[in-house]
Amino acid sequence: MTKPLLVTTKAALREALGRHPSSSIGLVPTMGALHEGHESLVHAAREANDVVVVSIFVNPLQFGEARDLEHYPRTLESDLELLQGCGADVVFAPSVEEMYPNGEPMVGLDAGQFGTRFEGASRPGHFNGMLTVVSKLFHLAQPGSDAAYRAYFGQKDAQQLALVRGMAADLDFPVEVNAVPTVRHDDGLAMSSRNRRLSPEEREAALVLSRALRLLEARADAHEPLDPDSAVALVESQKLVELDYLEIVSPDTLEPLAFNCHETPFTGTALALIAARVGEVRLIDNLPLGTEEQ
Secondary structure: OOOOEEEOOHHHHHHHHHOOOOOOEEEEEEOOOOOHHHHHHHHHHHHHOOEEEEEEOOOHHHOOOHHHHHHOOOOHHHHHHHHHHHOOOEEEOOOHHHHOOOOOOOOOOOOOHHHHOOHHHHOOOHHHHHHHHHHHHHHHOOOOOOOOEEEEEEOOOHHHHHHHHHHHHHOOOOOEEEEEOOOEOOOOOEOOHHHHHOOHHHHHHOHHHHHHHHHHHHHHHOOOOOOHHHHHHHHHOOOOEEEEEEEEEOOOOOOEOOOOOOOOOOOOEEEEEEEEEEOOEEEEEEEEEEOOOO
8 A cells, every 4th residue: 555644744734635625534543552453443534534644643731640651652663554554644743842832732621520530530631631632633634625524533442532522512523523443452452552561461460351341241241230349359359450440331421320230130231441550551441231222
């Protein structure tokens, strides 16, 4: 496939998209360190759009800890090779100075109360920074005409996905936000750019996250009580894993379920969310539970 066009400035991105004035655009925002999960996003964008734009930007506003920002992998050359193989047309890889020329923005977006729960509780301000940069990317990659405009996000980051959809609806962004299912390694671990920071022993220990989710899934499929406390105990039995949360929520609102799933036979649908620290690496995952009743 043709090598994607690499642009590093907002002006160059606008110029590149200006060459396709009536083309539909698919945007895939990323922070780089790309893997097969990101590939699935690009493939989804490729199937539905004339032009595919992938952004690669490690957004400092999303990191509460300087150490985490410093250690986040930056692998632009290998990222470009991967993107060439899956059909990206334009890669927007700006510097921090290009995105925030005056330093930290004077005005940003607030994720509200929803952004203080789950990931927001463990990473204060993270979602404010995420929404701020995604809003900028939505503006920068917007078609110049009334052509279709779509953006693609992974289901693995369920709270991020919900917030981006809420922002697009609340602020009337002319973009269709699409979710792409989580991609997993053969052993069940959800693909993440952070996985490469795990030692072999930590990598093995991290499998308990997906095992706990699959335990809940099996109970949901059998219409048994979910008994999330036993799933929590399973995770806590792995000494290298420090559980942050394991919650069963509504798949639409991410609010706690309105019924007791501890002792009552499970029906309907839900979403199991989990987050844990494995060594120095924080991992998240989720899994849909149940099916709509006929």
